[in-house]
Amino acid sequence: MNVVITGIGVISAAGKNLAETLDTFQCGRRNAGPVSLFPTFLSYPVFEVKTIPQRWQKYEMRTLSLTLCAVEEALNDAGLQNGFTGFRVGVCLGTSVACQLNDIDFYRAYRDKGVAPMDSVDRFLKGNLAETVARTIGVRGPYFTVVNACSSGADAVGVALSWLRSGICDIVLAGGADELNRIPLCGFGTLGVISDSLCAPFDRDRAGLNLGEGAGILILEKEAIAHQRGKKPQLYLAGYGSAGDAYHLTAPRPDGTGLETALRKALAEANITSRDVCFVNAHATATRDNDRIEGMVFARVFGKDIKVVATKGFTGHTLGAAGGLEAAFTAAALREGWIPASAGFVHPDDEIPIIPVRSQTPVRGRFAVSTSLAFGGNNAALVIACLENHDL
């Protein structure tokens, strides 16, 4: 059964919707700056979302606000703004920060006095991302939040594909979201993987990631349902692969076999070969290890001439949102027929056999791949297809 993408919604430092984001990509703007959302002594540049529409700010949970903003755009794009009557609708969202009970003021009060106000606990208990989105838009699920660290968004899209193909849902809202938060800023900082300057994915002189925030949502549905609703879908979710490294909590497996397995599974599920793929949207955090291993695996699977784009130079590393955002960017690029320059990349690295695109580049083809790697050794790959000039 074919699963189609009928709606895309994104918000990040690159833009508060898809049109704004594509404009940012075309102009090569990098909207990074110092942290303004919370007090910190850390001076790393970050990619913050500067404007969240007022109507989505009421929840006092930034990740939820970002999510609902992207959900609204995706639903409008899919023509589902008026509801889902008659359809079984699931919600599967990935996050990292939003699933943690990590309110520092609450904890400080508890630690100092043995008692603490319950406001932040109440917000947390009402704020499971997928559950809250499901209630907000009035659907009954299944729904859950994937917490696979930085591959959460991609894995959530993969789960949605399984739900749809199994027949338990007609439509699924899937993707990822995360806010910029002090905990990962301190945590990634102490791991030594944050750059003091703007990130440079795949670059010889890359010095680490920049954190960002955002949400990326896809509306996925059975092709028959989309046709029944009068939609003529162009984009398809064709395959998903996932594989573990079984190696280390924070470091990727040096031989890259986990990622390679995930990629080959995704290609097999899409019933295509690597030659059918016209570009890859890489996870490309700009850390030394991630980019070297990804580049090595891409060369092995696709050949060293494969077109590769890294978008974290525009968004920062948005953690649980990254897989959702990058799946959305991949789908949009297939539809638009171009990929942006890999912002930050200047010098090829001798240890990396692929070279990402340096300028806006036309792409022609049916299939593209988006990859995600995560703490814990999770590797995920999504195959997205475009119907343009082709029959699936």
Next chain:
Amino acid sequence: MNVAGIGVVFAGGRGINNYDDALRRGWMSPSLIELPSTQNKTFPVYRIELETITDKEFFWTVRRADRFSKMAMIAALDALQDSGIVLDDKKSSLGIIVATAFGPHVTTFRFLDDILNYGDVNVSPTIFSHAVHNAATSYIALVLNSRGPTVTLTQFAFSFHQALILAQIWLHEERCEYVLVGSVDECGTVMNYICSRKLKIAYDGRIKPFHFSASPVAVPGEGSVFFLVARGKCPKRYCEIYGVSGFDNHIEEDEPDMYILDADGMAGGETKYRNEAASDVKIAGYAPLFGSMMTGSGFHCAVGALELKNQIQYACPVQDNPYGANVCMVTKETKIDEISCIRYNCVHERAVIILKR
């Protein structure tokens, strides 16, 4: 899908045989701890002791792991061992799905301690890397050298149900041959405090599953339970997980031989359980053995699997029965073909795990 093996870590110990023994023994009193906020009343909690989650075989591999990861890892390993299935040549055919309501919050608070004590720069990278929800899943994969797909998922009332649905789909679409699917939650000091503020605590230590109260009592618990599930035949089969009904995923429900009720005081009013109690079907609830947990459904599912495999009904550990419901009062051999494990959430949505012999 078939349940091929079960691993349990609960306040009464480790392993499915210990769990079976505990079910036969009946109610076990919780630990009593001091909480500054409970005005000198001792606070009951079903805690896992350190020795329960100390495994010499994997000591070095998991030396940095926190309690949350260790609970999950041990329950998962025990489930695989209990199954008698050797996965040596099938590394990529094992999927791992872990459900949790609250994740490793104790470690998250330790990381906040670091920030508060030492500032943003001097925090521990080890603590940070263990504060992510999927650390436990990662440890399971690491000790099993499993390269298959993994998902850690969170939701409050129905996370275990959602995990089962996904496991069933993964097996059906042949994404993997076996799935280790389970749940884990821990109850640290801060969570005890939150429970003391948000729940009505049973200070006598007794959860009362059959009071069907609008404001039920709870005794917080912690632990982990894992199931090795398979599509095909398996050497040691407990039962079939026929399906999970709920949300918009409806499965025709036959009248079972027994309802196991997740009533444990954790998810708000429990009046809805009167629907099941009003039937002639035998009802049971075993939360007084392992405590109140958002992910308690997994522990009840393990009881149901044991009951179906051994054709035995276990006496309920706390039998207060003001409504005169048809409660399992004694442990005895009996013919059981189907059990429905029932859970309502705080807005009275219902989900059912259907187990068949």
